[in-house]
Amino acid sequence: MSRPTEFVPGRPVVFRGGTVLPMDRARQVLTGTDVLVVDDRIAAVGPRLAVPDGTAEIDATDGIVMPGMIDTHRHMWQTAMRGYGADWTISQYFVWFYLEHGKNFRPEDVRAGNRLAAVEALDAGVTTVVDWSHGLQTVDHAEAAVDALRSVPGRFVLAYGNIQQAPAEWTSAPEFRDFARRHIDGDDLLGFQLAFDVTGDPAFPEKPAFEVARELGVAVTTHAGVWGATNDDGVRLMYENGFMTPETVYVHASTLSADSYHRIAATGGSISVSTESEQSAGQGYPTTWAVRSHNIPVSLSMDTSVWWSGDLFSAMRTTLGADRAREHLEAHARGETVTHCALRADQVVEWATRGGARALGREHDLGSLEVGKKADIVLLKNDRSPVSFPLLNPYGHVAFQAQRGDVHTVLVNGRVVKHEHRLLGVDLAAVRREAEHTVGHLRSALGEEEWLKGMNPDIPESKVLDNPYTYTDYRSASTHSR
Template identity: 30%
Template sequence: MNRTLLRGARVITMTPGRPDAEHVDILVDGDCIAEIGQDLEAADAETVDLTGRVIIPGLVNAHLHTWQTGLRAVGADWTLLEYLTHLHGSAVQHYTPDDMYVSNLAGALNQINCGTTTLGDWCHNSLTPGHADGAVEGLVHAGIRAVFLHGTPYRDPDLPHPLAEVDRLLDGPVRDHDLLTLGMAVQGPQYSSSHTAVADFRAAHARGLVVSLHQSGGVLAPGWEAVRDAGLFGPRTNVVHGSDLPDGWVKRLVDAGVTFTSTPENELGQGHGTPVTGSLLRHGAAPSLGTDVETVVPGQVLTAARMALAHQRGLDHAHRQNTGTHAHTPSITAKQALAWATVEGARALGLADQVGRIEPGMQADLVAVDTRALNLWPAHHPIAAALHADIANIEAVMIAGRWRKRDHALVHSGLDEVRDRLQESGERLLHAMDAA
């Protein structure tokens, strides 16, 4: 098996009990982290000098509709209603399996370029088995670790999730790939009848799958109480957005172990409601982060982390100013924000035992941030330097012990062809949407 020894960097392990940043070496053996320590020796390993860099766990983008990559930025000025009208009311019906493939391939490659090693691909445009297979194939060819959250276009509230398709994916296209896991992207209690919501949750539980759902403000539908009364909310339940959930419900869900994913840039820009971060922090929990839709906002999860941090600090400062008392210490820290993009993302996707931290036995999903660049140097605060990094600072990305980005460039052949296919796909879909 391939062995790689990483030397010279300051390492942010995100492991409880360890220093925030430390000068240690990392030995990678195959797809796992074998050892962490000072002055490690491994004569049979490739040694990589990363002096002047900061190594962090691979970032986790816990919520992205990757299938929309070909229509990148067309909805930069859309409200949420316009997005639903144009994208889900018009464009979805024109997608082919090849559109799904190239959007997922290009979208996943972009995530790797941004330092994301694990992606929660919320694929609610699986029109046919061919569409789902195209999306899965795109993820596989990109080489990213992903949870493929199978979903369908919006449908009648009484129609249950297509379980035959879930089982087909479990038995073949997903099972066959080590970096891929299956989950269910359900309409959930807000957009399904009570009976259907309970049935979908039970189906996910029976298969041991993460079940993820949208909730974007408004009066809670009866399905929430039905799922609660059935005892189906738990650690493998993921609520996306959770905007304006009543505080009592947030506490109830947190106590049940439910995870939350906030997509702050899109939530604030399109009108989903106030990000749930503050409510979670009050109850001793924290969000994971996603970027949601590249039809509207960029796909950099570090940007999402900084926005979530700044927005919540702003709310906290405003509250304190209203009382006439200014804060003497920050309400939340840069380390917490980085944890939202690593540790919490892994937990939300059911992968906390594999990724999100740097420690022996975990998967070797690592990102090297080049802090020698003028926008980060001198890196007095390594965690802040990592949090403030841009794409140009992401020097190298390793997934399961394999380099997917090296020397500031993706390790993937045929990028020009990917770009050409993505442009053709996007232009055709945009034309069809405009015509409608």
């Protein structure tokens, strides 16, 4: 077995004898199969492959080789606050981050959260993350976010946002335009999007931000269908003004009507489902049960480590559970019994891999193990765990049995970044120090009493809003009417 020190740039790598889930359209299971990586690409997939001299070999026997997972919506800047809001509702989250304490995050705190989240993602086999970075109060915050992402050998998309200003304001600022010009550079490992929400205000104050996205040629990702924040009116305004495109990603989409789903389907957009978030915080019932009937593409995301786990194993597991629970409940209400589950394990594994690639417009080179595609690869193998065998239903194993501790090896762009359960080239002690520094700063800024109270903050009646944004006075009962 190859040792981590043997992985050097430019050296081919081969996974030998694994159970390969290529995530091609046929959703095959290939047993006793090798995967060869040359440079940053998958060069061959098949049994007993001939490989170039000097190839580093990884024994994948009794393991699962699959594409790297793709998270299409994670607020990475909040990760230093891991677990702090475990008991929050979405209203408490809005008050704490949007209205009160989010403004206390300095650029170095964004950097600390992003770096911790990026390392955590790789450790869990998540090779691509959309950094839904709505804490970028200044360009200095944005530079800190980028600095952190570039310091970790993963694949990321910076989705630039600022919850402290109107989208029309921050997207029109000269310093933002300069930042965008410098960072929309076609970097294969760092993409760029705009991240903002649409309140449903008939004046459509978000329109100038959409126009900037169109001018820059970048996608928009938006929280849509979130109880108490965004709903059908926002989707309708986007549609009527021509801003719904195949590149648009609608996060949560849990409280939308069939009319909105029709608009999303008709314009080719996709939905990022964060099931752990939706079923706990209250954005709405996780929406896979609805979007499946509209044939809308789905990807998975974990939202924020302020609440939940930073891996997609939990996302797959909870998505299957929520969808099936609703299916059974509705059947029982009709006096019927479900005999075959409509949502199956291979579908959520597809959403966690190829579905994410599709949402990012990268299905041509990410999301599946096919010759010529980028070598973002995960090996699940844990010889020390009794849960690693028997391997009877590989898709079911990934969705219901595997966890981050089973991630043996991770490649991103052909580079080995984790092997034998250890991250390579990561100074975890330094990442810890940065996170602890941020926690110390926030505790000091809030004061100890407010810090402790913040884990279950009071919500004044005046702050239970139809949306948590302060750039518009628009309030509508529509978000509370369904």
